[in-house]
Amino acid sequence: MTEHDIIIIGGGPAGLAAAVAARKAGITDILILERDEFLGGILNQCIHNGFGLHTFKEELTGPEYAARFIQMVEEEHIPYLLNTMVLDINSNKEVTIINKESGLTIIKARAIILAMGCRERPRGALNIPGYRPAGIYSAGTAQRFVNMEGKTVGKEVAILGSGDIGLIMARRMTLEGAKVKVVAELMPYSGGLKRNIVQCLDDYGIPLKLSHTVIAIEGKDRLTGITLAQVDENRKPISGTEEYISCDTLLLSVGLLPENELSEGAGVDLNPVTSGPFVDDRLETSTKGIFACGNVLHVHDLVDYVSEEASLAGVSAAAFLKEGQKKYADMVEIAAEHGVRYTVPQRLDKEHMEDQITVRFRVADVYQDRYISVYYDGERVSHKKKRVLAPGEMEQVILKKENLKDYPDLKKIVICTEVE
Amino acid sequence: MKEMYYDAAIIGGGVIGCAIARELARYDMKICVAEREEDVCSGTTKANSAIVHAGYDASPGSLKARFNLEGNRMMEELSKELDFPFIRNGSLVLCLDEEDLPNLQALLEKGVNNGVEGLTILSGDEVRAIEPNVTDQVVGALYAPTGGIVCPFGLNIALAENACDNGVEFFLNTEILGIEKTTEGFDLKTPDSIIHAKFVINAAGVYADQFHNMVSEKTLTIIPRKGDYLLLDKQAGAHVNHTIFQLPGKMGKGVLVTKTVHGNLLIGPSATDVESKEDVRTTADELTEITKKAAYVVKDIPFRKVITSFSGLRAHEVGGDFVIGEVLDAPGFFDAAGIESPGLTSAPAIGVYVAELVAKKADAKKRADFNGVRKGIVHPEKLTIEERGNLIKEDPRYGTIICRCEGVSEGEIVDSITRTLGAVSLDGVKRRVRAGMGRCQAGFCGPKTIEILARETNRAPEDICKNRPGSNMLKKEEKGAANDRA
Incomplete structure (x- = not known):
């Protein structure tokens, strides 16, 4: 069985940044495993711009952003395998892989970085009733068809869910010549970034209907239309608000799910809220020597933060290998x-x-003029006012080691919102 | 208008039509199957509970009871011969109320009467010991060790392939528009041909009454009875081991909760009579109803892991039993109608029975060259690492995973398209190899599967359909449309 210092599962933005950081931290024996035929992951189909403002201080498209990191990987001569699917990871850090060249093989790692990304929630997960015709796509699948395969998925489009991919695809389909009739959102607020609502919907006159959902799907062969309805505060459709919209395509942008089926095989404990692993400040999971970063850890809005987080995972994995089995001190819980x-x-x-360290988090609802507070064992140590907080925008607080020194018996850090 | 001549024409490529076709292929006859859809297994067979019933439920003396028992006994052997997934996992009928215990005993007695073997009544504690997730309220259960689960697609498609390999001709996308009695037999009109057949076998599912009534004065009435289902991720598949039914009680008939042969968890069905024989719409009310009923008998079902919902139509004949045999006032016309539950279980036995009737009427002799063995598509997960490595060495396409959720390789997908009666649609591929059947529901593999289908069948990607013609996945690009591709 061949053995590597670090195996990175996934060659998207997280895996690439983790690899580069681990290499810069002195680890030479790294292997990236990528299931697709190119490195870069989902960025390859995100041909719009807006990537890299934090990392590179310039506005790049998805493929350009990916190319910067791919170049770093190439320059550092970090090996990678393409068209290689990981079938299993166990808690001994043995990774079962399959590809055309070497068939089915098991390779061993001293440390693993999980960077598998996420998938879109399908229609079935929402239980939208009705027929099951062709023409219903998750927004990312439609994005792949349009941007990578050069195909036309539909002419008259409705979009359910105002996640960022749905918003981006509203604009993209419009530019492709399709008529995007509506973006409907179950919640009373959008799950996407404010800038995407402005640039992708408002600029093209596409209506965003909040507190609305699809209650029926028509069409036995190809989709012919949907029925929208307004929902009440319990998200139940309100009778009498039904509106039929004829369309041949329904795109779903109703949430992303970290893909952690492999992580579970390795005994990694998952947080039911994020669907990603529980991690410590070094992004180490409950299985020692296995780290996680990017959308497999929790779903991000901006790739820049993925890269930053993944660099930490790379550095941490390198430190883990250098320190050997360090003694784990008692952990301080960080509670939401x-x-x-x-x-x-x-x-x-x-x-x-x-x-x-940067603690990233999301709020549960849209709040105005609320404070974000940090408590150390009941003592408020930080209290910052934010004009608007929304679930669609990831927030962060910074915790400094020097401040923590004053709390030798600290057990629990609480991060919360407060009205005053 | 093309004219074709057959000894026997079977209407319907569902599990019943294909079971009859495969059994009739044992005889020296020229046989065809006419199927309205683009693929076999496209009606009632594609959307049901996938259960091999033990046989305690059917009324003693009914055709349902007879064929259920016979079909159940045949299934294991047949699954080996035709290489489709079948597991005898046993079933439990839960009783939640002391007052209903006599009904449980009555069910056992009915089953014994029907000839079901191994039936026993378990106490509440005994049930919980073997099935820890059932509700604490269970006071007893009927345990039927002969109950099982099957892949309905696997069974139907295997029967069709084996029939085809033994010379049965399949006409897909071929709707029968009318039937006329002639001196020689029957003329079946399709949009572009006339099929002259000496004998006709009516296995048309929810439409069987229409075909029957074209030739007989003694009419049938089939009511489409819709059932909605929820399918959960494989991570939920081990939630129960047996197929869990519920004794009809205060909550009505109840729903079943079962693992499937592929390890998913299946919940359903509802039962709603609908007007249209095409009405396979799921409804919010029914999905809610089955959710509640399932949660009433099984604890902690992870409903967050639902990956899809679907509905199917049962072909309920108002007489309540299967209608099988030669039509009295239309000699040479055979019905296999009203095949609702336990139809899937009964299919192999109905196939043998109807084929014998037809062959006897035709005075046909058995062929010496019939080969009843069919080799299915490779199941990589059943191979050792070495075997799988060798397979990939022989054909590297088995090393390229297309459907990540179900771990399906390009090699399997190509086989599903290029083999006998191969898939022509995305659903056809899905039912043969499960690409797109998993938790992302074809989000990732859909584009690749379309590409492979287009390549292997020499069509444009825009011509690839989800299922029947008209269900195209992509739109043809119009000249002059705005196009700013970067």
């Missing part, structure tokens, strides 16, 4: 409370932590 849905990481090793 009062309007904060989750945090990443969820625990902190304050003895071995970096000088500062």
